[in-house]
Amino acid sequence: MNDLISGIDIAFWALAAIAVLSGWRVFATDSMVRASFLLLLSFMAVAGIMLLLAAPYIGVATIFMMAVEMMVMAVFMVMFMMNPAGLNPMSMVHQQPLAIGAGVVAFIGLSAAVLTSPLPDQPVAADHRAIHALGIEMLGDSMLIFESAGVALLSAMIGSVILSSRSGRFGPADPGSRPPGLCEGGLPAGSVPDENKNHGMGHGMQHDTPNAAPQDTHGAHGAQGS
C-alpha cells in the first residue's frame, strides 16, 4: 500500500515536471511547430495527472482533444510562421520584462493563496464511478448547461466559417490570401527571386510551393520583433 502511494507520487511529480518544463519550452523554442507539440506534451502530462486523480474520462478526452487541437495549431503555425516547415530560428517577443514579472507575480500570488488559505479535504472515493456520474450529470440535471455549451460551439463553428470563408462579408479573400507585401500593399516577398538567400532549405522550393514565398517576410517579422 505504502509503496503504491509513493509510486503514484513519483508518477505525479514526474508528470508535473514534464508539464511545467514543456510549458516553459513552448515559449523558449525556435520553431513554432515544435512549440505547439511541446504544448501538446504539456497537455498530455496534465492528462496523465488527471488519470492519477481517478478521472479517466476527462484525462483521456483531454489527450484526444488536445492532440487534434494542437495538430490544427501546428498547421496554422506553419501557415502564419511563413517558413515552409517553421524550422527557422525565430524570436518574436516584446515587453519581455513586464511579461516575466507578470508570470512570476501570478505564480507567486496563486501559490501564496494556495498555501495560506485553508483547503477542503474530501477525497473522491476509491470506487467512485466517475464516468457514469458524469454521464448522468450531463444528460440529467445539467443538461441545459451541456446543451448550451454545444450550441455555443456550433455558433462558434458557423462564426469561424463566416469569418474565414473565401468569400464572405469580408469580400473575396483571394487578394488577401496572396502572400503579404514587404511594405503594406507592396510586392509580395519572393515574387522577384533575390540572390542573397542564406537559409539552408528551400532553394528548390522557392518556385515550387507558395509556402516559400512568405519565407522572407518571416525575416522581416524577425527584424520587427528583435
Added chain:
Amino acid sequence: MLWLLALLPAATGALLLASGVQRRGTLALIAGLGLAATLALVPVAVVAGWTGRLQWSGTLALQAALTPLSALVAALVPAVALPVLVYAAYRERATGLVRLLGLLLLFCGAMELLVIADDLLTLLIGWEVVGACSWALIAHHWREAENPRSARYAFVMTRFGDTGLFLAAMSAYAGSGSFAYADLARLDAPHLAVVAFGVVLSAASKSGQIPFSPWLFRAMAGPVSVSALLHAATMVAAGAYLLARLQPWLAPVSGFGFAVMAIGSATALAGGVVALLQSDVKKVLAASTSAHFGLMFVAVGAGFPGVAVLHLVAHGFFKALLFLCAGVAIDQSGGHALSAMRLGRTLPAVAVMAAIGAASLAGLPPLGGAWTKDAIVAATAGAGLGWSGALIVAGGLSAAYAVRWVWLAFGLGQASPPDKQVSLPTPTQAMAAAASLGWLAAASVLLSALWLPAVREHLASTLSTTLPPESSALMGAAVGAVALGAFTGRWLAVSKPTLGQGERIAAVADWWGLPALIDLTVVAPMAALARASAWADDTVIDAMPRAVKRAGQWLAHASARIDDTALDAMPGTARSASQWLAARLAKEDGRVVDRGVGLTTAFVGWLGRATSGIGELVADGVASGPAQLVSLGGQDAQRLQTGLSHHAFAALLLGTLALGAVLFAIRL
C-alpha cells in the same frame, strides 16, 4: 401517429431537395403526391381518432390532437397547397425552383404542426418554423437586393409579435406548470390575461392586422405562389386559426373580446380603403387579406370561432385562386400595374376563374364567401349594432375593391399584344395553371352549398360549433352594401383606371403611411441610439486625455502672454521714469551734480534692467513650468491609447492585480 400530418409534407420537401430532380413535371408529381397523401390522411386521422404525444423530458411533452375545427383547417392546408404547388412547379422561374418547392412543402408541414398542436410548446415550434420558412420564401429571388430586405422587414415584424406567444407560453407554464391547452383552464386571472394578450399580439402580427399590416406588402416581394400560399392557408392564416383554437379558454378574459374585435374591425375598414386605392395587382389582394382576417378576428371576438374558421376556409380557396390569377396576369402583361392589364380578351378562361374568385371576395351571393361574411356580420349582432355597421361597411369596401380589381385586371379591354420581353408560357404550363385555377375555383363554387340550410346545420353539428342566428335585416343591409360597393368599384375602374398613382392617394394606399410611422417611431430611434452611443465613445471617452493635454497647453500660452505683457512692463517703466527724473535734475543745475546724477541714472538703469531680467526669469518659471508638466502628462495619457492588443492585455493584467489587491485588503 398524428405527427404524420406534419411530417409527410416536410419529408416530401426533403425528398425533393435530396433527389436532384429538375423536370418540372416530376417535381409537380412528387409534391402533389405528398400533399394529396396528407389530405387523404386527415379523414383517416379524424375517424381513427389519432393523437400524438412525445415525452420530451420529465416535465415537457409535445402533444398533438385534432378538434373538428382544427381538422377542417388541417384539411384546408394541403387542399390549397396542392394547386399552388402545381402552379409553382410549372410557372415559377427555373432558378432555385427545387428550393422553392422544398421550402413550400416544409412551410405546409410546419403549418400542419401548428394546426395539430395541442400545447403551446408544439405550437411554438410550428410557429417558428412557419416564420423562418416565410423569411426564406419571401427572399426567394435573393439576387435582387430589395427582396432580402423585404424578407427581413417581414421577419422582424412577425418576430416582434412572436414575443407575445413566448410570453404566453412562459406565463402558462408559470401558472399551471404545463404547456397543454387543456391546462389553460387551471390558470388564475392574471396569468390567463398575459396568455390572452400575448396570443392576441402574436396573432395580430402573423395575420397582418394593424399595426403590423405593412409586412404583408413587403411580403409581396416573394414569388406569386409564395404569396398565394402565405395568404391563403399557411402563414397569415396561423394568427386567426390560433385565436379560434384558443378562444374557448381565452374568452373569459375581460377585454379579450373587445380588443380582438377592435383590432379586427379597424383592420377591416382601413385595409378595405387601402385595397380600394391600391394600383398594384398583388398589393390589392394583400390588403384585402388583412381586411378579411380582420373579419375573422371580429368573429372570434364575438364568440363564434366556428364562423371564423369557415370564413378562413372560404377565404383560403378564393384568395389562393385570385393570387394565381394575378400571377398569370403578371406573366402576361410583364408588370404589376393594374391600369395596364385588361386581359379579358387575352385570357378569357383565366378571366372567368378570376371573376368567380372576385365574386366570392366581394361577397356576392350565392358564393360561399358571401355566406361566411354575412354570418360574421350576424355574429356581431349580439355585440352591438356599431360592430355590425362597421362590418357592413367593410363588406361594401371589399365588394368595391374586388370588382375594381377584376375589372381592371381582367376587364374586356382591347386584346393587348404581349410586349416582347415577356416570355409566354408553354402549352403545358398554361394547362397546369388552368388545372390549379380550376381546382380552386371549383372549391370556391362548391362552398356555395353553405347557403342551403340543411348543409349548414349538418356542418354545424359535425363541427360541434354554434352558428349565429340569422337576421334578415342585417343580411339585407349587408347585401345592399355589397351591391353599392360593387357599383362603386365598377365606376372607379371605368372612370378612374389610374387611381392610386397620385402622391396623396399612394400615401394612403400604403397603409395610411403606417410604414413611415413605424420607421419614425421604432427604426429611427434605434438607429439614433446606436449613432449616439458611437458618438459618445468617440468624443466623451476619448476626450479625457485630449482635454487634459489641451488644458495644459492653453494654460502655458496664457501664462506666457500675461508674463510678456504685464510683468515685463514694470521694470521698463521704472527705468524710463528714473531717466526722466535725471533729465529734470540736470536741467535744474548744470554741471554741479551732473556727474552724481549720471551715476544715479546709470545705477537706476542697471537696477531696472536687472530687475526686469530676474522678473522675467521668476515669472516665466512660475507660470510655464506647471503648464508644461500638465501638457506632458496629457500627451502621455494620450499615448496610452495605442490600440495594440498586447498593451491592452498588460493594462488588463494591471487592472486585475489592482482588483485583487483591493479584494485582499478588504479581506484583511
Added chain:
Amino acid sequence: MNAATAVGATLLLMLGGAWLVAVFDRIAAALVARRPVGSLWLGPLQSGASLLVSRTNQTEHPDALNWALAPALYLVLAFVGVALVPFSTSGALVDIPAGIVLWGAVESLTVVAVFLHGWSANALFPLLGAYRYVAVGLPIMLVSMFVLIAAALPAQSLALGAIVQSQAGLWNVVRQPLGLPLFLLLGLSLTLRGPFNYADSADLAGGTDAERSGPPRAVWQWARLSMAVSFSAMAATVFLGGPLGPAWGTAELGPLWLTLKTAVVLALLVAASHLLARMPPSRMLTLLWTVLLPLSFVGLVAAGIEAAP
C-alpha cells in the same frame, strides 16, 4: 492468463500479424495486377532484412529528435491500441473504463505522429505528404468518433469489455450496419493505405517516407503493418464481438476467436486498400464532410433509437 503470457501473446500477435498483412498485401497486389505472386511467404522478411542492413540517410537540417522518434511513436501507438483490446472475456492488458476514448486518442495521436514524420524531415515531399494527410486524417477521425460512440451506446459504457459483453446476443456489425464500413475507412487512413494514403503515396515519391532508408524505414513500415493489426483487432472487438465465440468455448478459446476475426478484418482492410481508388484531396474532403460525416450522424441516431430502453 497472467500478465507475462498476455504480453508475450501480444508481441507474437503483432509480429505475426504484421507479417500476415504483408503477405496479404502481396497476394492482393498480385491478384489486382494479374501477375504471379513472387516469393510469398519469405518476401516480407527479405525486404525487411534488406532494409535493416542498408544505410540510413540524413536530410539537411532535420528536426533531429522528431525525425528519429516519429516511427517509434507510430509503433508505440499501434501497441497501445492492441493493448486495449480484451483478449478474453476476462479482460485486456490495459483495462480502463474509458478504453474506447483512449483508442480515439490513439487515432488522433497517429495523425500527429505522421505529421511529425513528414515535417521533421525538413524536405519538400515529406512535408507535402504530411499536410495532405492532416487535412484528410482529421475529418475521417471525426467520422470514426461517431461510429465508436454509436457502438458504445448499446453497452451503455465506454469500456471495451462492456462493449464486448453487449454483443453477446447480436454483433454490432449487424446491429449497426453503417459502423464497420465507415470504421474500415478510418483504418485505411490510420495505416496510410489505398484511398486514404495521402501521406506516403507514390505521387509524392513516397511522401513522408521519401527521405527514409535503412532501419528507421523498416521500423516505419513495421509500424504501419502493426497499426493495421491493432486496428483490425479493435474493429473485431467493437463490431465482431471480439473474443465471443459460439456458445461453447468462449471462455477458453476467446483469444483464438479474436485472432480469427482480426485476420478477417485484416483481409477486408487489405482488399479495400487495393481495390478502392484514391481521389484528389479536395474531392476527398468534400466527400468526407458532406457525405461520410452526415452518414455517421445517421448511424449514431439510428443506434441511439435502437439502444433506447
Added chain:
Amino acid sequence: MTLQALLIVASALIGLGLYGVLSQQSFVMLMMGFELILNGVLLMTMAFWSFGSAGAPKGQLLAILVMAVMALEMAIGFALVTAVYRQRQADTTEALDTLKH
C-alpha cells in the same frame, strides 16, 4: 500528491501561460499562451474535484466546459487571425493597431 501540490503546479502553468500571452508577438503563439492558462485551470478544476468535493459530478462538467472554451477559443481565434491576415496581412500584434479609436 496533495491538493496543495496540484494547485501549485497548476498555478505554475498559469504563470507560464500569462508570460506567453504578454510576451509573444505572433497571434498564434499568443493563443498558445491562452491554451496554457486554460491548461492550468483544467488541472485546478480536476484537483478540486478529486480532493475537495468528494467527486461531485459538477466538477467534471466544469472541466468539460473548460475544454469547450478551449475549442471555442481555437476556432474563433484562428478565424479572426485568418480574417485579419487577409484584410491587413497582419500576423503580429504590432501590425494591428485598429483598436485605436
